[in-house]
Amino acid sequence: MKVADIVTHCGKLFDDLSFSAVKDWKAAVPGRKAVGYMPVYVPRELIHAAGMLPVGIFGGGDQLEVIQGDAYYQSYICRIPRSTIELGLTGRLDVLDGMLFPSICDVIRNLSGMWQILFKDKYVRYFDVPQNYQDAVGGEFYVNELKVLRDDLAKLAGRPVTDDDLRKSISIYNENRRAIDALYEYRAQKPWQAPTAEVYLVLRAGLVLPVEEHTKLVREYIAAADASPRAKRDNARVVLTGAFCEQPPLGLIKSIEMAGCYIVDDDFMLCFRWLIGDVPLEGDPLVNLSGAFLHRSAATASKYDEKKADKGRPLVESVKHYGAEGVIFAAPSFCDPALLERPMLQGVLAKHKIPYTAFKYAENTGQMAPIREQAGTFADSIKLWSAA
Amino acid sequence: MSTQPVNAAALGGAKPKAPVQKEDAMWLQKEMINANYAELASAHQTGRKVSATFVPGNLNELLMCFDFARSLPETNALQNGMRKKSGKMIMDAEREGHSEDVCTYVKADLGMMMGGKGPTGDPLPTPDVLLLSYTGCFTFMKWFELIRQKYDCETVMLHVPYQGDGHINKNMRDYVVKQIKENVIPTLERVSGVKFDIDRLRGYMRESAKSEENLVRVLQSAKHRPSPIDGYFGAVYYIGPIFTAFRGMPEATKYYDALWHEVSERMRLGKGPITPDGEMADEQYRLVVEGPPNWTSFRDFWKMFSDEGAVVVASTYAKVGGVYDFGFRHDPEHPIESLAEYCLGCYTNLNFPQRIDMICKYIDEYQADGLLINSIKSCNSFSAGQLLILREVEKRTGKPAAFIETDLVDPRYFSAANVKNRLESYFQMVKAKRVAAAAH
Known part of the structure; x- marks a missing residue:
């Protein structure tokens, strides 16, 4: 497939707020089930091992008219819970047999209880993760939480989820993680060949496609992108951070790129890159998933940093690893985790003399001119400094 | 009951106000709080270490075992709010780069720390240890990370899992117990240089249980008609000692004895x-309130209720530092397990169905006329989803509910005229419902 065809396909999946791909997947084999999950991380391996389709529900974007959802929230609450409720109340999520609400912030946490009340016939679980990273303390708690989730999903699926089922799923997700890592590496090496507006759509497809299909799609995109040379620009290389939950509109990503920035790393859809490297296949699969979570997982604002020195280190490493020249803090308005984290990360960047800029957005932000101007000024300043 | 003239200048207001009237127990708790600030101010000079921890899930008895002087950041922020000092502190923090969107308790605290002085004007030393009781509020985690980042404080995390399924299970309890035993106690021993003594902890917990017993009596006195207490504005004073640095101290036991004596009389x-x-003579409305109060205009806010004869008979805020009225007591026979249960059971650690059940129960048992939600801009833990609480409670109880919006300690978010309008409309609605009910 050509790049344009892949991107068009992914764009259609992205635009489809009725989740036709999920409906089609379910319809292909009677009895199939799908379970939704919100940002930032759930172990999708468990859903997969139960023979069900994990479906990422990352808000309604800028195309969904939110009417009912707004009636549930005050003006000072972020957008993603409103659009998610809108998706639910308008029947768009009827295709899901269950919903998982990960531990990310108080808003999503509370949404789990609201979902229990609003959608009484669905399986709903608040998925807690440890903030203590010792195997015998947080690890033991987490393994037990995983057991409960596995048992619940087995009940929903109507069949047991064995350790071998789980190992197979872990192996399949390891492959997906490798493909996505390869995509990120490729984009960082040749960002003009793989613009983030495209990479983003390819990643988004992974929210609704079966993981095997998504892995194939990612590999195809890398090959297709590399096969059709594009013009290289003198853009500033930036890491974008803060967008790990409510997603920016696609237009915002395009605006940043049009303003003269190459995004070489980001935290969109962190769930795909949460576990770093392969999860081992030998031994107890739940213990392996736990170990990966505790010791080899992404740093983000919803996780506790045990030591002061840990704060911002992964961001600085990302800047170095991907050869970035600056950082853009792009956080959703009223996002407590991202906005409380931001001054700490900015302090660390300042110590490392890494330039940064910051702005807020909402998933339905319509006016891109101010963001384009700010990103453009930032890119210019980087280029001027580096020239000096 | 006694009065004390208000020094308007000290409160930052130009117009002198009428003397404030308070119960004797209210004055007593004020003295206790001021004494605690004095203790904190001199802690380092007297060789004592200082701890900071949050109100929900605070392990006060445990901290006392290590002789810490104890600071509670939310209490500092609210005290600054009541003293009209928080507005500047918040703006100072915003000038330092903190977003206008985030919790004003955090910003008031950070602003206060920049100034180095606590609410009473005494110096407030930088804590030697931050006990991060991560209970029912995500922001707590970031809050102490921010303080650690700036002041390099030793920090120990106590992660308290959320009651997503509406109950406490063994896994959650064991996890909290393990953290207390393997992380919290060793850290507190190391920072304080004091060896942990479980019998000392048991002794404090015995005292806690006595205070808890009397607090519940006081709060439940509001079932009586007329209610002898206000279970929201008044309860702020009643929960003060037990939710903060005093639970487990004989002074707290004495305070709750005195309080219960006064209330029962x-x-x-x-x-x-x-x-x-002064004393409210004519009880017109009995309300249940969900959400914390506004602190910057606390007295004016209360007056909007008392002027109309509205008494809050029960509030969820009075359970934020511990839900005692459904039976929980600190248990000296199982001290660590009991501390874990306490943390897990705090109000904001309850899931939505539990919160709605609790409010409906209050409306029923306290014979309330309805529910009022004070939605706080700063507090997503309380506020996110409160409009669903409102609908569900109305649906289940048939009682009218109303919604107002204020903030904790940011004076920019308290619009007295708007709040008053909403309240007056609400009281009329309650009255109309009564008339309609009487007609049937």
């Missing part, structure tokens, strides 16, 4: 609650 005499303007 008022109940016997058929008297209403003491408001800042």
Whole structure:
């Protein structure tokens, strides 16, 4: 497939707020089930091992008219819970047999209880993760939480989820993680060949496609992108951070790129890159998933940093690893985790003399001119400094 | 009951106000809080270490075992709010780069720390240890990370899992117990240089249980007609010692004895609650309130209720530092397990169905006319989803509910005229419902 065809396909999946791909997947084999999950991380391996389709529900974007959802929230609450409720109340999520609400912030946490009340016939679980990273303390708690989730999903699926089922799923997700890592590496090496507006759509497809299909799609995109040379620009290389939950509109990503920035790393859809490297296949699969979570997982604002020195280190490493020249803090308005984290990360960047800029957005932000101007000024300043 | 003239200049206001009237127990708790600030101010000079921890899930008895002087950041922020000092502190923090969107308790605290002085004007030393009781509020985690980042404080995390399924299970309890034993106690021993003594902990917990017993009696006195207390504005004073640095101290036991004595006497005499303007003579409305109060205009806010004869008979805020009225007591026989249960059971650690059940129960048991939600801009833990609470409670109880919006300690978010309008409309609605009910 050509790049344009892949991107068009992914764009259609992205635009489809009725989740036709999920409906089609379910319809292909009677009895199939799908379970939704919100940002930032759930172990999708468990859903997969139960023979069900994990479906990422990352808000309604800028195309969904939110009417009912707004009636549930005050003006000072972020957008993603409103659009998610809108998706639910308008029947768009009827295709899901269950919903998982990960531990990310108080808003999503509370949404789990609201979902229990609003959608009484669905399986709903608040998925807690440890903030203590010792195997015998947080690890033991987490393994037990995983057991409960596995048992619940087995009940929903109507069949047991064995350790071998789980190992197979872990192996399949390891492959997906490798493909996505390869995509990120490729984009960082040749960002003009793989613009983030495209990479983003390819990643988004992974929210609704079966993981095997998504892995194939990612590999195809890398090959297709590399096969059709594009013009290289003198853009500033930036890491974008803060967008790990409510997603920016696609237009915002395009605006940043049009303003003269190459995004070489980001935290969109962190769930795909949460576990770093392969999860081992030998031994107890739940213990392996736990170990990966505790010791080899992404740093983000919803996780506790045990030591002061840990704060911002992964961001600085990302800047170095991907050869970035600056950082853009792009956080959703009223996002407590991202906005409380931001001054700490900015302090660390300042110590490392890494330039940064910051702005807020909402998933339905319509006016891109101010963001384009700010990103453009930032890119210019980087280029001027580096020239000096 | 006694009065004390208000020094308007000290409160930052130009117009002198009428003397504030308070119950004797209210004055007593004020003395206790001021004494604690004095203790904190001199802690380092007297060789004591200082701890900071949050109100929900605070392990006060445990901290006392290590001789810490104890600071509670939310209490500092609210005290600054009541003293009209928080506005500047918040703006100072915003100038330092903190977003206008985030919790004003955090910004008031950071602003206060920049100034180095606590609410009473005494110096407030940088804590030697931050006990991060991560209970029912995501922001707590970031809050102490921010303090650690700036002041390099030793920090120990106590992660308290959320009651997503509406109950406490063994896995959650064991996890909290393990953290207390393997992380919290060793850290506190190391920072303080004091060896942990479980019998000392048991002793404090015995005292805690006595105070808890009396607090519940006081709060439940509001079931009586007329209610001898206000279970929201008044309860702020009643929960002060037990939710903060005093639970487990003999002083707290004494305070709750005195308080219960005072309240039971008022109940016997058929008297209403003491408001800042005096005793409320005529109880017109009985309300349940969800959400924390506004602190910057606390007295004016209360007056909007008391002027209309509205008494809050129960509030969820009075359970934020511990839900005691459904039976929980600190248990000296199982001290660590009991501390874990306490943390897990705090109000904001309950899931939505539990919160709605609790409010409906209050409306029923306290014979309330309806529910009022004070939605706080700063507090997503409380506020996110409160409009669903409102609908569900109305649906289940048939009682009218209303919604107002304020903030904790940011004076920019308290619009007295708007709040008053909403309240007056609400009271009319309650009255109309009564008339309609009487007609049937």
